[in-house]
Amino acid sequence: MITIDSFSYTYPYANLPALQDINLRIEPGEAVLIRGASGSGKTTLLYCLNGLIPHVFAGSSCGSVSLNGFTPLEKPLREIARTVGTVFQNPESQIFMMRVEDDVAFGCENLCLPREEIISRRNEALHFMGLWDMRHKETFKLSGGYKQRLAVSSIYAMQPDVFLFDEPTTDMDGESRKDFFKIIKGLKDKGKTVILVEHQYEDYLPLMDRVVNMEDGKIAENTASAKTFLPTREAAVLSSSVISMQQVCFGYDRKINVLDNIDIMIGKGEIVAFCGDNGSGKTTLLKIMSGLLQPNQGEITILNIHKPALEHLVGRVGFLFQNPDEQLFAATVEKEIAFGPGCLGKKTDVERYLEIAGLKAKRLSHPQTISRGQRQILAVISIMAMEPEIIILDEPTTGLDNKTWHKLIALLYDYTDRGGTVVFSTHNERAASLAGRKIIMHKGRTINDEISG
Amino acid sequence: MNLYIGSVIFIAILGGIVFHLLWTRKAIPSFSTMDLTTIALFCSLLYITILPFKFGLSRIPIIQTFFFAIPYTATLFIGICLIPRAGTTTLIICGHSLLSQVISSGIKPLWWPYALLASFALELYFIITGNYLSTRKNALGAGFLRGFTVYIYFYCFSAPYIWHQFYAPWYIFIQTVQGIVGSIIGAFIGIYLSKPIINAVRYGGI
Amino acid sequence: MKYLDRETFIHRLDPRTKILLGFMVAILIVVLKKPSELFLLFFSVLILFGILRPAKSTVKAMFIIMITALVFTMISQGFFYSLEPRTIIVTILSPDSGFLGNITGGISMYREGIIYGALQSLRLFSAMLLSAVIVMSTYPSDLLLGMESMGMPKRIGFVITVSIRFIPSLLDGARRILLAQRLRGLKVKGIRGWFRAFYRLLPPLIIDSLRNARRIALAAEVRAFTGERTKLKELTFSPRDWTFLGLSTAGMFMLILCQEILL
Numbered sequence: 001m002i003t004i005d006s007f008s009y010t011y012p013y014a015n016l017p018a019l020q021d022i023n024l025r026i027e028p029g030e031a032v033l034i035r036g037a038s039g040s041g042k043t044t045l046l047y048c049l050n051g052l053i054p055h056v057f058a059g060s061s062c063g064s065v066s067l068n069g070f071t072p073l074e075k076p077l078r079e080i081a082r083t084v085g086t087v088f089q090n091p092e093s094q095i096f097m098m099r100v101e102d103d104v105a106f107g108c109e110n111l112c113l114p115r116e117e118i119i120s121r122r123n124e125a126l127h128f129m130g131l132w133d134m135r136h137k138e139t140f141k142l143s144g145g146y147k148q149r150l151a152v153s154s155i156y157a158m159q160p161d162v163f164l165f166d167e168p169t170t171d172m173d174g175e176s177r178k179d180f181f182k183i184i185k186g187l188k189d190k191g192k193t194v195i196l197v198e199h200q201y202e203d204y205l206p207l208m209d210r211v212v213n214m215e216d217g218k219i220a221e222n223t224a225s226a227k228t229f230l231p232t233r234e235a236a237v238l239s240s241s242v243i244s245m246q247q248v249c250f251g252y253d254r255k256i257n258v259l260d261n262i263d264i265m266i267g268k269g270e271i272v273a274f275c276g277d278n279g280s281g282k283t284t285l286l287k288i289m290s291g292l293l294q295p296n297q298g299e300i301t302i303l304n305i306h307k308p309a310l311e312h313l314v315g316r317v318g319f320l321f322q323n324p325d326e327q328l329f330a331a332t333v334e335k336e337i338a339f340g341p342g343c344l345g346k347k348t349d350v351e352r353y354l355e356i357a358g359l360k361a362k363r364l365s366h367p368q369t370i371s372r373g374q375r376q377i378l379a380v381i382s383i384m385a386m387e388p389e390i391i392i393l394d395e396p397t398t399g400l401d402n403k404t405w406h407k408l409i410a411l412l413y414d415y416t417d418r419g420g421t422v423v424f425s426t427h428n429e430r431a432a433s434l435a436g437r438k439i440i441m442h443k444g445r446t447i448n449d450e451i452s453g
Numbered sequence: 454m455n456l457y458i459g460s461v462i463f464i465a466i467l468g469g470i471v472f473h474l475l476w477t478r479k480a481i482p483s484f485s486t487m488d489l490t491t492i493a494l495f496c497s498l499l500y501i502t503i504l505p506f507k508f509g510l511s512r513i514p515i516i517q518t519f520f521f522a523i524p525y526t527a528t529l530f531i532g533i534c535l536i537p538r539a540g541t542t543t544l545i546i547c548g549h550s551l552l553s554q555v556i557s558s559g560i561k562p563l564w565w566p567y568a569l570l571a572s573f574a575l576e577l578y579f580i581i582t583g584n585y586l587s588t589r590k591n592a593l594g595a596g597f598l599r600g601f602t603v604y605i606y607f608y609c610f611s612a613p614y615i616w617h618q619f620y621a622p623w624y625i626f627i628q629t630v631q632g633i634v635g636s637i638i639g640a641f642i643g644i645y646l647s648k649p650i651i652n653a654v655r656y657g658g659i
Numbered sequence: 660m661k662y663l664d665r666e667t668f669i670h671r672l673d674p675r676t677k678i679l680l681g682f683m684v685a686i687l688i689v690v691l692k693k694p695s696e697l698f699l700l701f702f703s704v705l706i707l708f709g710i711l712r713p714a715k716s717t718v719k720a721m722f723i724i725m726i727t728a729l730v731f732t733m734i735s736q737g738f739f740y741s742l743e744p745r746t747i748i749v750t751i752l753s754p755d756s757g758f759l760g761n762i763t764g765g766i767s768m769y770r771e772g773i774i775y776g777a778l779q780s781l782r783l784f785s786a787m788l789l790s791a792v793i794v795m796s797t798y799p800s801d802l803l804l805g806m807e808s809m810g811m812p813k814r815i816g817f818v819i820t821v822s823i824r825f826i827p828s829l830l831d832g833a834r835r836i837l838l839a840q841r842l843r844g845l846k847v848k849g850i851r852g853w854f855r856a857f858y859r860l861l862p863p864l865i866i867d868s869l870r871n872a873r874r875i876a877l878a879a880e881v882r883a884f885t886g887e888r889t890k891l892k893e894l895t896f897s898p899r900d901w902t903f904l905g906l907s908t909a910g911m912f913m914l915i916l917c918q919e920i921l922l
Contacts (some may be wrong), residue, residue, distance in 0.1 A: 013655075013656075050881060052877060055880075056485075056486075077881075078883040081880075081882065082883075086877075088878060092828060093875045094874075094875075094878040096820060096824065096878075096879070096882075098800055105891050110882055110887075111883050112887060112889050115889060115893075155882070158882070158883070292838070310842075314844055318842070319839075319842055321835055321838075323832075323835075323867070325866065325870070326832060326835050326836045326839055326863060326867060327836075327843075329836075329840060329862070331649055342844075343843055343844030343845050343846070344844040365656075366652055368653035369656045382843070386843070386844070486876040486879050486884060487873060489814060489817060489818055489821070489876070490821055490872040490873075490875045490876040490879070491869065493818045493822040493872070493875075494821075494822070494825055494829075494865075494868050497822040497823075497826045498864075498865070500822075501829055501833060524857060528861070531861070531865065535869075544815070544818065547815075548819060549822075551815070551819055552822045554790070554794075555802055555803065555819060555823070556661075556794070556799060556826075557661070557794070558787075558794075559789070559790020559793050559794040560794070561681075561790050562682050562685045616688075616779060616782055616783060617779045617782065618732065618779055619739050621738070621739045621741075624739065646858070650862055653866050
């Protein structure tokens with residue numbers, strides 16, 4: 001049983017409290033969904049329940065948190081971990097061992113349980129999560145969905161009563177999300193308490209007993225998810241073609257084709273979304289469209305250059321990788337925007353870009369000190385400042401809440417109005433619907449190409 | 454052979470002195486889990502920043518020392534600036550040494566005293582100056598010390614007594630000077646680059 | 660040299676046995692003097708290497724590394740040989756040719772030096788081959804387990820486990836950052852370009868990795884990490900290990916004794 005009573009918390013060095021006057025009661029066996037925009041305090045709330053606040057994060061608090069009758073301060077983290085388990089967003093950083101069965105046992109080893117106990121708990125967890133056949137496999141060879149399953153297994157083996165999930169399916173595609181649904185259902189059936197924080201929660205709503213909305217550190221009334229009205233894109237009249245591919249095939253290894261006979265034409269001013277599960281070839285296709293990879297077979301013309309090399313396209317085609325943090329290099333936000341044009345010897349109107357990105361107030365801040373959503377926008381703006389003719393984005397929706405995504409797409413609409421072309425890949429159906437044209441991919445082929453109206 | 458064993462004993466004594474000094478000043482550090490993972494990060498980083506230099510241009514023996522020393526020292530010193538405590542240097546240097554042994558070059562007990570010497574010398578320097586790379590003068594000294602100890606130890610102790618290979622004094626001199634200059638340049642690059650990083654850590658959501 | 664998944668008797672040895680073997684060979688490398696003994700040591704290690712039946716590419720790579728080391732050692736010792744008698748093959752710089760000649764005392768290539776260099780390379784080869792044998796026959800986590808039970812602090816074991824996990828993602832991140840920089844127009848050709856790339860690469864790589872370090876630390880905390888843990892896998896010495904250790908120790912002492920007695 002979890003009871004939170006008039007609880008407020010402020011991180012060290014922060015000006016504003018992250019949580020304000022939270023009152024919450026969760027019964028054993030309940031499944032609760034916590035939703036809200038980025039920065040609303042969802043993760044902080046979870047940290048108060050698993051002991052990370054106050055054991056790892058200091059800061060000041062008032063009010064009380066009670067887990068089965070004790071406060072997190074009274075017990076060491078190791079004890080709390082026996083009652084409350086946490087699964088984070090990124091499975092890569094939750095795997096410690098090189099073999100699946102060793103990783104599942106890691107948590108139990110840390111609890112200093114006797115060997116026989118560890119072995120029985122480990123085996124039970126492997127069976128429950130469907131990993132028994134893979135138990136000898138090397139962890140780095142697992143796919144994303146299985147990695148997250150492994151992360152859940154190693155927590156399950158510790159046999160907590162409460163499971164906290166902090167945006168666990170952000171990086172996952174449709175298949176993996178269906179699997180995750182089964183996992184949550186399985187936990188519920190075993191009587192575990194489940195607390196789930198997620199942006200894309202629609203798939204899990206049927207399992208949830210209750211929904212808690214958070215806004216600015218407080219529990220808010222049931223406001224509908226921020227569906228701001230955005231005009232959907234009219235299909236662009238196909239003018240000149242900027243990207244044209246015929247019978248393109250590609251494989252990293254000569255034997256297996258990741259892309260098979262792709263025929264596509266993309267016109268100037270279009271916004272095209274590529275959808276499909278992981279492994280469908282979306283990212284590879286985008287890389288070929290930006291000159292990062294060359295096709296093994298077939299013809300490709302980008303901006304009227306036949307089979308262009310990367311050097312010809314720098315400055316004319318912008319490519320955005322999934323992680324904005326790998327694309328921010330300067331010391332301040334305004335220098336970041338000026339960086340690309342500077343390297344190319346072009347002049348640019350930094351003021352204007354700061355304005356449309358909404359980052360004027362942060363112009364002198366270091367790019368890494370602004371929020372995740374702002375960093376994503378900054379990365380896109382820095383490419384836009386180079387005034388490329390095409391912008392290609394790989395999974396730009398990862399980790400973004402709806403508000404930021406809508407802001408981003410507004411920027412991209414603006415850009416296409418000025419003559420640019422946008423191509424992006426996503427597994428988020430809702431995000432894809434904001435593009436003018438949606439192409440679905442499966443196993444290296446395009447299976448559907450429709451204009452969304 | 455006696456000289457090598459003597460040097461191993463010397464390194465052990467040095468380690469003892471470092472430990473004793475920390476004990477008497479009640480400054481035995483404790484590392485949080487976050488510190489340990491950050492140190493692990495730096496061990497991997499050291500491994501990666503040296504990787505491009507294992508092949509190609511820098512294999513020319515006369516000038517390779519220079520090229521190796523710069524990225525190694527720069528990365529090491531950034532790590533020390535981020536966790537400015539006793540023990541960081543030892544954990545990063547020895548951790549990196551063990552890491553590259555476990556995954557590629559193989560377990561080489563003969564290289565362990567070498568890593569320990571570099572660590573203890575720097576730890577002692579930091580304890581005595583009371584300063585973990587917060588000033589340029591400190592970095593200059595640390596860079597100099599690292600370059601000096603590592604290369605002199607290699608050419609005057611490891612090479613002759615383990616591998617039984619001898620080098621002329623003038624050659625040792627050139628290599629050591631290169632090592633020192635490279636380490637000092639690396640040291641300055643390190644503290645310069647650490648500033649934006651520390652800034653981001655302090656004020657950003659890391 | 661990476662771990663090789665095979666079933667050889669060396670694979671079945673306890674990791675501690677192999678580490679102890681490493682120590683013994685290290686002692687021999689330092690102590691042995693006679694050419695015949697160096698050859699004996701080298702061949703013993705070569706046999707162990709052969710038992711592992713490594714892939715052709717590995718053998719080729721080892722061979723290239725050894726030949727390169729051999730050539731360098733022969734050249735360097737050829738120049739620096741300082742014992743008499745020595746015969747000059749070629750003189751690069753004569754001792755009386757001005758300033759440089761005076762400082763260096765002349766630079767010449769000596770025949771005895773070349774032979775000496777070739778001989779001493781055997782030490783290097785033995786060390787390289789043995790360390791490769793250990794790494795190819797022992798899974799990294801077992802190796803760490805072995806070292807921990809021989810006295811290495813557990814927290815260092817954790818640090819190394821995490822570093823091993825970090826390397827592939829750091830490499831990928833570094834590649835992506837470099838590519839992103841190129842796409843922004845940064846020119847990385849030439850020496851200046853190289854410096855610029857290194858300089859610009861480190862801060863974003865480190866900051867991004869620090870975030871990762873934070874995530875890994877939190878994941879460890881919720882898995883009750885404190886440094887102390889029950890080891891699931893227990894290492895036990897089998898009769899095979901004792902026999903092997905016994906033979907190796909005996910071999911080591913015999914070699915040293917032969918040297919002392921016959922010298």
